[in-house]
Amino acid sequence: MSRLLLALAPLCAWTLSAAQTPASPAPTTPATPPKSADAPAPAAAAPATDKTGNKLDRVEVSSGPTANSRRRNSTASKIVIEREDLEKYGDVVLGDVLRRLPGVTLGGGRPGRGGDIRMRGMGGGATQILIDEERPPPGFAVEDLPPDQIERIEIYRAPTAATGTRAIAGTINIVLREPLQKSNHEVRMGVGWDRNKPQVDASWTRNLKWGGPNGDEFVGAISTNGAVRRFFNNVDSGNRITDTETGEVTEQNTQIGTSENQNTSLNGNARLRWKYSDTLSFNLSPSFFLSQNEGSSQYNSEGTRFRDVHGENDAKNHNLRLNLSADYRPQVGESFSLRLGTGTSKNTRNSERRDTTTIGGVTTERLQQDHNSVEEDQTSLNGRWSLKTAQEHQWVTGAELERSQRTQLVDTLVNGAVLPGLVRFGNTLVSRNERFAAYTQDEWSPSKQWSLYAGLRYERIETTAEATGNLPEARNVSQVTSPLLHLLWKPEAFPKDQVRLSLTRSYRTPNLQQLVARPTINATYPDGPNYQTHADRAGNPDLKPELATGVDFSVEHWLPTGGIISGSAFVRDIKGTFRNDVMLETVSWDTVQRWVSRPRNLGNARRMGFEFEFKARMDELWEDAPAELQMMLLRFNFALFKNKVEGIPGNSPRLDQQPRGTLNFGIDHRWKAWGQNFGSGFNLNYVPAVREQVTEYLRNDETARRQLDAYLSWSSGSVRDGINWRLSMANLTARDAESRSEGISTNSVTQRQYLTESWSRNKTFRVISLRADMRF
Template sequence: MSRLLLALTAPCICAVSAQALAQTPPVTPPPPPAAKAPAMLPAATPAAESKDNKLERVEVSSGPTANSRRRNSTASKIVIEREDLEKYGDVALGDVLRRLPGVTLGGRPGRGGDIRMRGMGGGATQILIDEERPPPGFAVEDLPPDQIERIEIYRAPTAATGARAIAGTINIVLREPLQKSNHEVRMGLGWDRNEPQADASWTRNLKWGGPNGDEFVGAISTNGNIRRFFNNVDTGTRRTDLQTGEVIEQNTQVGNSESQNTSLNGNARLRWKYSDKLNFNLSPSFFLSQSEGSSQTDGTGTRFRDNHSENDARNHNLRLNLSGDYRPQVGESFSLRVGAGTSKNTRNSQRRDKTIIRGVTTDRTQEDHSSVEDNQASINGRWSLKTAQEHQWVTGAEGERSERTQVVDTLVNGIAPQGLVRFGNTLATRNERFAAYTQDEWSPSKQWSLYAGLRYERIETTVAATGELPETRNLSQVTSPLLHILWKPAAFPKDQVRLSLTRSYRSPNLNDLAARPSINTMYPEGANEQTHADRAGNPDLKPELATGIDLSVEHWLPTGGIISGTAFVRDITNMIRREVQLETVSWDTAQRWVIRPRNLGSARMTGLEFEFKARVDELWEDAPAELQMMLLRFNAAVFKNKVQGFPGNSNRVGDQPRGSFNFGIDHRWKAWGLNFGSGFNANYVPATREQVTETLRRDITARRQFDAYLSWSSGAVRDGINWRLTMANLTPRDAEDSSVGISPKTLTQPESLTESWSRNKTFRVVSLRADMRF
């Protein structure tokens, strides 16, 4: 009966919209009845004899699968294994994640971007690497999927992973020591609007020593890439007198920009089995990158004419982790991890244009130089005990200290702006964090699993005195109780229900706390507009606090498919929101519009997330043999929120969209002695309108992206070359970001309506990748 219902509802599900959830691999089916056409056999069965009487290699894996990790976790979790990471041949980590329910990206389609769960970025989404927050200056979205073993996504926080996760947590597990092959080599060539892209990676798996040959086990991975990009520039602003309707000022900038990015990074995971009870682990990593670019635009209007800019950047990030695991008895373990890292980022830019001030045209040159150096050290200790009463106790503590020195120099026509001199050019900060937690996961019966945790976290940020600014100190302390419940009804063995009651938070980031202003380049002096405001920090920010409820219902299909739905609520207090206000500033004689982060009352965020994943033979018992292994995927998310103190229905939290939709199909087949795989993914994020303030509104157009891939290989999985042709953003569409604001009447300016816009072209991205394992 359940199969009949699924077969009837599948067309309705697939028609809702478009996007693809490429995170969990298709589960291998049990052997089909003899009357049916042969399907793929499970790994544990003997290899079938092919038509040419050759036996195929079969590999037996005893480790947990993505489905078992997800199904047995008390907290709501999604797991993406290596097969799904490789499926579309993505170069950017964000492109893998955006196919998941509720995950969206910033940036242009096809280019990756910052990662947001439930549409929330800016620190609301916690991103970890091996259960640790990445070091300062490390761009997680630039981490290549080739170096990742799996990705774990928690919709609600846990004590061990941390409570700085209002939207959720993404834990990235780097490549683990494997012995399936000694070497893995991958190479790729691509084109982004006819601009070349190239990347290559190599992984070396190691194993030697001891009576069993496993005293030392490790994996070393490196990746390098060169990418060139072309972007259009199409921006403008218009100011209109509200009383007369006369256009007071209008400026446009149209042109293009080009850039080249080069990076080299690597990591290693080395394990020394000192004894049956004690292991030591060494994990070094590095990330090196450099970029350079230029842009040329033609301006029309009343402020700018021609503009030419050049920029370059250098970044290096080094990290070393050392850990030890001691297991004195079965079910008990102690672990200690210490780490240290350093990073340095330097940026230089030069902008030359013709500026019109009070009807006089002058040549203007602005040079910006910045250098940011971070040094960080951390220590983590954890004790775990599993008892005979099905309790899993975990208790731990974490400590971290980081120091940052930032040097910024701005010159206009060779002279430092007098308004910024009083702030000095050096900003030194120190951040200290301490956390302690305990949690217990208890399974009193086969039907019930309970999780209770408590986490305390203290973060202190100190900004040293600079220029005329005094030393500032920001201290935040949060205690987070956490509860997760998993129920597996005895009458419905394929169903389970999850409930989470949590308290999470978002701490202010350093850029929000630092008070040194950044002046908008479109209006570098004199009066500016709401839509082109300066930026400044707020050292008095408090952390956002969120009380959350998550309720999930899951139905598992016979061979690993899933139908699930999740509803969530987040009540947020001390909400941090960037507010635009007209201020009397020290860096200009005229009043300026300034964006500062502020704690602005409370907000409520609600949402629904739906996920469907099934093979055709789970829905259609008599499906033709060629369709049985076809995997159907669909997910959708809808978000709604209300911010206190703002009118209308568009007062959203940050850049959060109204939802996201994914639909996709993956299929495998054999022909001409080759193994083929193909699939497509459609992604849609609706247009968003955000009421930034009572007088300023922002609109972002809808995002549509279609991807497809074709893979083929010859021979056994470990002996041949595997090829993958990927086409991302098949139907490029322009993306537009616009804003409309009302500026009040001043002594020199009438009440006016200011409109600004930015139109960004997107491009088709094609790549061909090959990987070999030997």
């Protein structure tokens, strides 16, 4: 009897797996992925053998949608990151999780400290970031969202009608924590060191469930996270000006010193659901994000302009948000949802700079004080209808309304007095933003081999700024209609392969600062002639959105137990591309012409690239792998990017700060020693050097980035009440990062040409952290 059961076990397991996976799976709507309550990872069954001793195929049994199933069943190309991947390296900033994926890079910041998130190297708003399928509230830096509060991350390489088309590079949808399934509490604590500066953080998640005959009338989860982090940075920068005719160095400044800052943050969110009936439920999602940053800097300047510079700065960010929604399901396959959201934010920044200024042989003390305060209120209303028919169609239609009002107060004082050139612009700017969008989409699976997605989205955005001082009233309106088509083919002869094709139209809109910005005067050359590398900054109310026609093509090969080999190519033809362009202007804030950086529509551009991804367990690659190596996971991905920008000569005309590519290689392994189960792994991230031809006469260079991360995890105590430990090490091979700029400037007074050079060298540091988490 026991032999019969052993022989039937693989068949039973296969039958169970087949019962949970329909023969013709309906594709999940990209914009409305199925929710998962902390779905467990697939259980890996040990390799079975029949009575002849032959090794049988491994069977994976899952009790819910996994990252692989979400990815495979989506008609639109996407990548899904589950909780396990979010926790693996013990990252405390979201950007460090994402940069290990193909084509994702971080802009700004130093390794181990995050930065703004960019897909395919495109920054400046080309990547759309959503939280629970909604754009984040104003003033909220989504890259600072703690990974502890995230359930999963969905990355769409091409836009969809429901998620929005302001996504030339792609869309990142962050799904916040779902209620815990098997425990009431989850507590996490961490302590770390960044160049011997302490880093401390803690988080707590509470599961809520009560009422009704099944105890699930009210379900929810509350999560909070607090952190205190201190950082040290070096100051090492300078600039040199050379007369191109005589070769004489007319001016050279170097700044050498240090800076330190401390960031304190407290974040929280809740997801509460009331099941009113079998067809109607209500959801309440409040959230808050609070942070405070204080810092100081001290450096000496050698040259003719400044010396003994001391700076102080502080910033406070407060963000409150409340979402209310109702979901009505009158019948199987049909649903209506209505969501109302409201929020308010306030960001204040103060800085003070004291320096000794030398002009014409006369030395004076100079004190500059800057105050910037932004308050913004936002309200949104979204409605959606979804219908899944018996003919394998899934329709989704919806509309979105959003309105926000922003008040910005800016004050700049030099030695207690307002700069004469800025008085005429006033110090208060009030602006309003109104957005309307309507969309419809249909996914259709006419056969097991084919899935087709067709969508259409219309969006209108109007931005208005009230007249203040010498700034006239500004009004900017953009309207874009975006047709979208996604195709998924599963060849019958190759059941483990998938081919995807997407034809889309997407766009990028300028933000408020790019449209209407009170001029910012360069602090190094605050009056008189300045240079291209030290330009003033201002807005451009006539800026138009970029329009991109995109083609995405990818091939996926799935390995037996979830591994993947994938290649993806894309092209974006962009019309009206805008970027900061530096030009010599007659300005109202000075008596001489000055170089000013403004965003401008420069013409057309083409962005192309190829992304490759490989992920597999050792037993998928090596049939007779030793037992201790079978669960070793190998990861490798790389991306290559190429640009062509009209109107910019040279061999390196790039869109703003865009790298030539990325590369990641890593290994994750689970092993047993001293009676304990251990996990360990490493990841090597490489971004090659960047040379960017900004204008005909201005060029920027950045050195390559190399970052090596590693982790070690283990558990102590019982399975249920034990503590999971994780030792994380980021940026182990710390290398300095350097950036340089070179430009040809014309002195507006003497009309002589000068070669202007500026540079900065930023030290990077190893970041070590120890984290513990427990569920009970």
